[in-house]
Amino acid sequence: MWQSAGDLGPEEPVSPHIRQDIPHSARMYDYFLGGKDNYAVDREAAERVLTVFPSMRTAVWANRTFMRRATRVLARQGLRQWLDIGTGIPTSPNLHEVAQGVEPAARVVYADNDPVVLAHSRALMTSTPQGRTAYVHGDVRDPEAILATPQVAATLDLGEPVVLSMVALLHFVPHLDEAHEIVHRLLDPLPVGSALVLSHATAELDPVGALKVQEIYNAAGTSLQLRPKAEFATFFEGLDLLEPGIVPAHRWHPEDADSGSELLPTDVTDAQVSFYAAVAVKR
Numbered sequence: 001m002w003q004s005a006g007d008l009g010p011e012e013p014v015s016p017h018i019r020q021d022i023p024h025s026a027r028m029y030d031y032f033l034g035g036k037d038n039y040a041v042d043r044e045a046a047e048r049v050l051t052v053f054p055s056m057r058t059a060v061w062a063n064r065t066f067m068r069r070a071t072r073v074l075a076r077q078g079l080r081q082w083l084d085i086g087t088g089i090p091t092s093p094n095l096h097e098v099a100q101g102v103e104p105a106a107r108v109v110y111a112d113n114d115p116v117v118l119a120h121s122r123a124l125m126t127s128t129p130q131g132r133t134a135y136v137h138g139d140v141r142d143p144e145a146i147l148a149t150p151q152v153a154a155t156l157d158l159g160e161p162v163v164l165s166m167v168a169l170l171h172f173v174p175h176l177d178e179a180h181e182i183v184h185r186l187l188d189p190l191p192v193g194s195a196l197v198l199s200h201a202t203a204e205l206d207p208v209g210a211l212k213v214q215e216i217y218n219a220a221g222t223s224l225q226l227r228p229k230a231e232f233a234t235f236f237e238g239l240d241l242l243e244p245g246i247v248p249a250h251r252w253h254p255e256d257a258d259s260g261s262e263l264l265p266t267d268v269t270d271a272q273v274s275f276y277a278a279v280a281v282k283r
Contacts, residue, residue, distance in 0.1 A: 025172070025222045026116045030089045032060040037089050037120065045220050052212035055272035059249075060168075061264055062273040063199050064091065066249040067167045068098045069256045070197045070279050073242070074163050075102035079195060081162045082108040083152070085140050085186070086169030089116060090123035095165065096133045105130040109155050111146050113139040140169065141178075143185040161193035161282075168275070171201045174223045176231060183235050192282055198235055199249050199277040204228045206271040232276045239280035249277040
């Protein structure tokens with residue numbers, strides 16, 4: 001039987017209040033990916049971003065395909081459980097589709113506090129018959145509440161290794177100390193052998209364009225804090241980084257091409273991507 005939202009919660013998710021009068025980062029991201037779940041206000045803000053950083057679509061596709069490659073690599077290494085926080089609007093193939101494409105019994109819990117994502121959460125609630133998926137409407141600033149949800153308890157075994165995936169999320173946490181605390185509070189309860197998957201926007205690779213993007217997001221009411229590689233590296237202290245370490249997102253196992261990779265230029269540069277990415281294992 002295929003897993004549905006009704007297996008772990010209400011038959012229908014609570015109707016969220018979605019504002020359509022201000023741009024929204026998740027809907028802008030959807031627009032950059034070529035999705036349809038966005039409004040005119042989102043498209044207008046996204047087009048402003050494209051005027052100062054024309055490669056933004058390339059950047060978000062590089063980030064998205066990094067997530068898929070990281071998921072596949074870890075699934076091939078025997079990981080079977082994922083906690084994906086900051087899920088965003090579903091874009092197929094979603095993380096569970098990638099993981100279950102390698103291991104049909106893989107289990108995934110998605111978490112996001114965004115009403116836009118809640119409205120589309122049913123797309124995250126399908127699974128192979130052998131596996132399981134669930135969705136938590138929760139806030140990353142309250143990690144313990146996410147870990148304590150019935151959805152997590154019913155889907156994941158926290159006594160076994162779990163992949164903690166927070167892709168393109170931490171740059172929306174304005175203070176570095178707070179971002180560190182979030183990572184530690186989520187990772188500390190997980191056992192040895194668990195993995196951390198992160199990507200993060202940076203201004204190091206294109207200082208002029210990236211900082212203009214930051215200004216547009218902040219002016220639109222979304223806090224965006226770009227960070228250099230040295231600060232991004234601090235999230236992995238005490239963990240074992242997988243090869244090739246911290247690199248621009250398109251350079252993490254580029255040989256493992258997947259659907260979506262064809263949308264990246266063959267000569268894409270680090271500056272066009274302006275995302276750092278890495279995967280590490282808890283020892």
